[in-house]
Amino acid sequence: MTSETRIPLPMASTGCACCAPAPGQTAPTVETAPSAGTSTVYRVEGMTCGHCVKNVTEELTALDGVSDVHIDLVAGGASTVTVTADRPLSAEAVRAAVEDAGYTLVTD
Template structure:
């Protein structure tokens, strides 16, 4: 079991949450998706899966739903 949390920009309502959840749930091995909606900000999205997910597959699913994964920042 693997759990990954990332942030998604642009979600504003329950419809947005459903769209992202639907796309992520369609990824092979995903068993659960939880979204903590931050209207107009970066919403934390937690994905539980049977194995670690490929970040590019997650990003593609979020883009398919019409949103963007917040880029990770280097702590230099």
């Protein structure tokens, strides 16, 4: 073995151990094609990386009537989650889906 200095990966330096953005870097945004329907914006705490975004997106898209989920990730803060559905969703259904993914829906 050699005694070389290893530089930590920039995406693993804060927050989630696997891929949260380092300070000063822009967090990834998951985008899908726009869809027709009713859009509602929620705030979700606890997401730190693309894997978190994927988990929340999967839980929300499994809800009946949801056609699109768009998340603006704020690692370490409250991320903005826009859910588009063909009809209004109950707040409890959205809360349950977010909690099933392991995160917290922010209520004001």
